Amino acid sequence: MKRKDLLGIQDLDRQEIIDILDTAENLQEISTRPIKKVPTLRGKTVINLFFEASTRTRTSFEIAGKRLSADVVNVTASTSSVSKGETLIDTARTLDAMAADCVVIRHGSSGAPHTIARLTKARVVNAGDGAHEHPTQALLDALTIRQRKGRLDGLKVAIIGDITHSRVARSNAHLLTKLGSHVWLCSPPTLMPVGACDLVTTNREFLHRTHSMEEALSGADVIMMLRVQFERMDESFFPSTREYFRCYGLTRSKVERAQEDAIIMHPGPMNRGVEIATDVADGPYSVILDQVSAGVAVRMAILFLMLGGQS
Amino acid sequence: MDLLVKNGRVLDPQRKLDSPADILDILIRDGKIRSIGKELTADVPQFDAGGFIVAPGFFDIHVHLREPGTEEAETIATGGAAAVAGGYVAVAAMPNTRPSNDGPSITAYIIAEARRSSPALVFPIGAISKEQKGETLAEIGEMVEAGIVAISDDGKPVMDARLFRRALEYAQLFDLPVIQHCEDLNLSKGGVMHEGAFSARLGLKGIPSSAEDTMVSRDLILAEATGGKYHVAHLSTRRAVEMVRKAKAEGAKVTAEVTPHHFTLTDAAVAEYDTNAKMNPPLRSQDDVDAVREGIADGTIDAIASDHAPHHINLKMLEFDRAPFGITGLETAVGLAFTQLQLSLPRLIEMLSLNPQRIMRVTPWGIFEGSDAHLTILDPSRRWKFDVNKSKSKSRNSPFHGWDLSGKAVATIVGGKLVYEDRK
Numbered sequence: 001m002k003r004k005d006l007l008g009i010q011d012l013d014r015q016e017i018i019d020i021l022d023t024a025e026n027l028q029e030i031s032t033r034p035i036k037k038v039p040t041l042r043g044k045t046v047i048n049l050f051f052e053a054s055t056r057t058r059t060s061f062e063i064a065g066k067r068l069s070a071d072v073v074n075v076t077a078s079t080s081s082v083s084k085g086e087t088l089i090d091t092a093r094t095l096d097a098m099a100a101d102c103v104v105i106r107h108g109s110s111g112a113p114h115t116i117a118r119l120t121k122a123r124v125v126n127a128g129d130g131a132h133e134h135p136t137q138a139l140l141d142a143l144t145i146r147q148r149k150g151r152l153d154g155l156k157v158a159i160i161g162d163i164t165h166s167r168v169a170r171s172n173a174h175l176l177t178k179l180g181s182h183v184w185l186c187s188p189p190t191l192m193p194v195g196a197c198d199l200v201t202t203n204r205e206f207l208h209r210t211h212s213m214e215e216a217l218s219g220a221d222v223i224m225m226l227r228v229q230f231e232r233m234d235e236s237f238f239p240s241t242r243e244y245f246r247c248y249g250l251t252r253s254k255v256e257r258a259q260e261d262a263i264i265m266h267p268g269p270m271n272r273g274v275e276i277a278t279d280v281a282d283g284p285y286s287v288i289l290d291q292v293s294a295g296v297a298v299r300m301a302i303l304f305l306m307l308g309g310q311s
Numbered sequence: 312m313d314l315l316v317k318n319g320r321v322l323d324p325q326r327k328l329d330s331p332a333d334i335l336d337i338l339i340r341d342g343k344i345r346s347i348g349k350e351l352t353a354d355v356p357q358f359d360a361g362g363f364i365v366a367p368g369f370f371d372i373h374v375h376l377r378e379p380g381t382e383e384a385e386t387i388a389t390g391g392a393a394a395v396a397g398g399y400v401a402v403a404a405m406p407n408t409r410p411s412n413d414g415p416s417i418t419a420y421i422i423a424e425a426r427r428s429s430p431a432l433v434f435p436i437g438a439i440s441k442e443q444k445g446e447t448l449a450e451i452g453e454m455v456e457a458g459i460v461a462i463s464d465d466g467k468p469v470m471d472a473r474l475f476r477r478a479l480e481y482a483q484l485f486d487l488p489v490i491q492h493c494e495d496l497n498l499s500k501g502g503v504m505h506e507g508a509f510s511a512r513l514g515l516k517g518i519p520s521s522a523e524d525t526m527v528s529r530d531l532i533l534a535e536a537t538g539g540k541y542h543v544a545h546l547s548t549r550r551a552v553e554m555v556r557k558a559k560a561e562g563a564k565v566t567a568e569v570t571p572h573h574f575t576l577t578d579a580a581v582a583e584y585d586t587n588a589k590m591n592p593p594l595r596s597q598d599d600v601d602a603v604r605e606g607i608a609d610g611t612i613d614a615i616a617s618d619h620a621p622h623h624i625n626l627k628m629l630e631f632d633r634a635p636f637g638i639t640g641l642e643t644a645v646g647l648a649f650t651q652l653q654l655s656l657p658r659l660i661e662m663l664s665l666n667p668q669r670i671m672r673v674t675p676w677g678i679f680e681g682s683d684a685h686l687t688i689l690d691p692s693r694r695w696k697f698d699v700n701k702s703k704s705k706s707r708n709s710p711f712h713g714w715d716l717s718g719k720a721v722a723t724i725v726g727g728k729l730v731y732e733d734r735k
Contacts (some may be wrong), residue, residue: 010512089628109582109630110514132514132630167514194517198508235503 001305005117008019008133010201017175021143024301030067033295041070044307047100049091049116050127051077051107055229056268056292057127057136061104065298070101070307079279092116101307102233105129110167123306131165131232133279134184137258137267142179144287145222147294148263153180157231158216158258161248161275163187163196171224173199177206184208186216188248189281190237214247217257224265225250225276241274251277255285263287312684314339315353319360319688323367323658323678325665337683337735342451342726344349358729360688363721366660367677368400370667370684371545371641372461373490373616374611376402376433380409385621385705387421390641391429392703395731396684397642398663398720400685401432402619403671405465406443413438413449416569418457429482430730431710431723432685436458439478445468446474446490449479454733455485460671461542464488466591470496472529477538487567488540488670493551494518494524494592503632505578505593513581515632518593520548527551530572531558534565542670543567545618547592549602556611567578568616569603569645571640572710576600582709584631587710590620591636604608614665617644621706639704643697643711645689648716688722695719 003011012262046065050058057279058074065072075095086094088107093117095103100122105113110130117124128134146152157176160182163185164236165170176183177200185196189211193199200207210216217223228244238244263274280286316337321328328335336351371394377385385393385622387404394402404421406412411423418435425433437454441463453463463481468491469475475491482489499522504510506517527543527656531554534541546552546567555567568610572590577597580588588594608611620637627634648659664687676685699712723731 087628088630105632109632111631115630116585130514131516132700170512170514194506194509194519195508195511198513201512 003274004177004304006135006306007113007117007124007126007184009135009138009171010133014178016180017139018304019095020139020298020301021103021146023305024139024143024297027304030300031227031293034132036067037069039066039069040304040308041065041068043099044070044195045099046072046102046104046303047095048072048074049105050096051112052128053304054106056295057106060295061240061299063146063223064296065303067296068300068303068308070303088112088115089119092120095287096122102197125302125306128167129165132167133140133171134167135171137168138175138294140291141172141224141265142175142213143294143298144265145263148287149221152176152228155181155221156219157222157224158184158186159224160186160213160216160250162191162228162290163226164191164193166226170199172224173207177203180206182206183209184210184220186210186213188238213254214257217254220258220262222263222265223250223255223258227267227269228271228274245274249277250276250280252280252283255280263292267291312342313340313355313356314684314724314727314729315355316360316686317357317371319363319365321347321365321678322656322660323690324661325616325677328678330347330659331508337678339727342684344680344684345677347678349398349431357720362690363692364656364689365678366687367664368723369398369645369720370401371399371617371619371644372403372614372667372671374402374404374620374641375407375637376404377436378408379417379425384386384623387424387433388428389705390423390619391431391433393641393725394431395725396397396703398645398687399431399641399724400687400723401434403436403460405435405463406436406438411438411443411494412436413441415444415450415453415457416483418454418459420570422458423621428489429447430725432725434673436461438462438499439464439489440467440474445469445471450486451481451487454499455487459674460627460673463544465490465492467492468492468496468526472533475530476533476537478534479533479537483539484666486540486672488542488672489563490542491526492544494528495524495525497521498522498525498554499646503589505595507578507596509578509581511582512704515581520550520599523592524550524554526555528632531563531565536734538564543564545570545592545616546603546606546612547573547595547599549599550619551600552606552611556606559611562726566613567611568614569607569612570616571644571651572638573652574603574607574649575599575708585710586627586629586631586634587638589631589634589636590618590638603650607654607662613662614670615644615648615662616667617641621661621704622708624707637708639702639706639709641704642702643646643709645717645720646695646697646716646718647711649691650716653667684724684727686724687720688724689718690721691718693717693719693721697704
């Protein structure tokens with residue numbers, strides 16, 4: 001990978017995205033072997049620097065690194081000197097001084113990985129920054145869709161829920177429009193960011209907005225439900241979870257508006273009964289667990305392309 | 312102080328000195344202009360202003376000197392040094408010190424410390440409310456006695472309309488301008504940049520234009536109802552400019568200022584999460600920049616003020632959403648005004664000196680006999696690069712580091728004393 005860091009999908013071009021997805025697909029097989037490990041990244045050090053709680057993303061990066069034989073070290077904010085008041089910049093420089101090859105960072109502040117990337121020799125992978133981007137999530141979502149649908153171009157993808165606070169929505173909007181999917185962002189008017197129509201800078205005609213779930217779902221090939229991020233809400237965006245579920249929760253009857261073979265995705269963790277009904281989450285069209293396994297493959301691909309060599 | 316300023320092109324639009332033929336000498340005796348004429352001689356130190364413009368000294372009516380309380384970021388001495396290096400003979404200091412300048416003792420301290428350590432004149436602005444809390448009026452009259460020139464709660468806008476009404480009423484007793492940082496704090500809560508395409512892309516919480524617009528709108532109504540003198544700090548939105556324009560046309564006693572960053576930069580400057588692009592009001596859209604430039608051109612906006620807001624580098628090294636708002640500006644304002652705005656020299660001098668003096672109702676200075684000798688000497692064609700590391704300010708938070716500018720103050724004279732000089 002030519003670029004030093006993976007900070008967001010907005011920076012990537014179409015071919016870079018395809019290269020990552022192809023590499024991920026090739027690496028997927030490793031996870032099906034009885035001995036799920038190759039020596040490719042032996043001697044490389046990957047630091048998972050997580051300032052926000054995360055189980056699935058951190059574990060996914062850890063497994064990805066270990067399957068490629070990298071040494072993976074997990075640092076969480078609660079155990080690091082961050083809680084002693086150390087600045088982000090000092091933390092980054094400290095890790096750099098330990099000759100980490102790659103720092104995977106999750107942070108509650110948008111742009112924190114960019115600050116770290118500017119100051120470190122180590123390559124930086126953004127594992128989610130504030131409400132900005134979550135590039136590996138979008139890549140794993142794209143891989144999941146491509147494997148289920150055989151393509152990305154021409155698909156209708158409905159991304160429904162709390163768009164304002166969602167880095168997943170942003171990264172997916174960038175990625176999917178770059179690869180020719182029609183993305184429909186759907187949320188209550190209070191959870192659609194001002195400026196959302198200018199969210200993507202290329203293929204802008206592939207990005208659509210609506211407040212109508214019916215419009216978003218109608219003929220959709222992919223339904224991506226977003227978690228309502230209560231922890232980021234400091235004001236009243238909707239009256240109650242009951243009302244939210246009535247208006248924007250995905251139920252079996254609403255799914256019927258989509259294509260018959262529509263797949264249902266969720267980046268997790270889910271609020272069952274808020275944005276998605278349990279029977280839908282666990283139903284036959286749900287690919288939520290496929291997303292998780294694609295996540296390991298995509299993160300292996302990123303680490304391989306960044307630290308290993310050629311695709 | 313005595314000084315003979317020789318051969319400058321003297322330019323004071325208020326005194327009808329606006330012709331390129333006005334190449335004159337200015338003789339300063341005891342800090343005051345004694346005479347203006349051709350080929351003056353005197354046995355005093357000389358300053359050769361040949362090829363330069365000699366203008367009434369510039370006055371920045373919106374700065375934060377941080378003293379008392381946050382001297383690690385700036386002091387009255389370093390802020391004053393930055394001011395004269397930027398071509399300013401005077402600054403008006405906002406009251407958000409620690410403690411706030413909400414009573415005569417802090418006012419007196421600032422004035423005494425400025426006399427002791429600052430090369431620039433310092434005019435304190437008092438708080439509207441005690442501790443800038445927006446609850447009860449500060450001792451405005453006591454502070455006027457001590458030397459304030461205006462009142463403002465600055466970065467803590469007065470949300471309580473009733474209190475702001477009372478402030479506009481009460482300030483009339485002293486003919487004092489009431490300055491508002493226009494921001495509805497409920498609408499802007501949690502916001503860190505302008506709300507628009509860039510905030511959507513960057514995943515940063517936005518400060519909507521409406522936060523400024525609704526406050527300007529409310530205040531203009533209160534100003535009209537009370538007859539108070541109302542000054543809008545750092546206008547940044549199209550609608551706010553339009554409302555001020557309309558109010559002025561209707562004869563309201565309203566004045567307005569703009570910062571160089573609001574006529575120079577847009578919210579695109581935040582793209583790399585540069586904390587030096589974080590200020591309040593935030594950098595707005597291109598349309599807003601166009602609007603403030605129109606407001607400058609047609610006289611809606613009276614003054615250019617820097618909103619010089621030094622912050623220690625430790626704070627600006629934080630994550631974008633945790634870093635404080637504000638940038639330094641004293642040393643770049645004049646250069647940016649020259650470089651960015653296609654204004655006539657008389658209009659530039661009006662916005663940087665004459666109007667600021669009028670807004671703050673200070674004893675006027677200019678190029679006339681008997682005036683205090685506060686002069687700014689300009690080289691409108693000087694090309695220079697701003698190097699933040701050579702700044703006289705204690706802080707380094709400027710987005711203009713490395714910018715090429717053309718037009719510069721090359722000397723500053725305060726009370727007849729040459730306090731800054733930058734010859735090639």
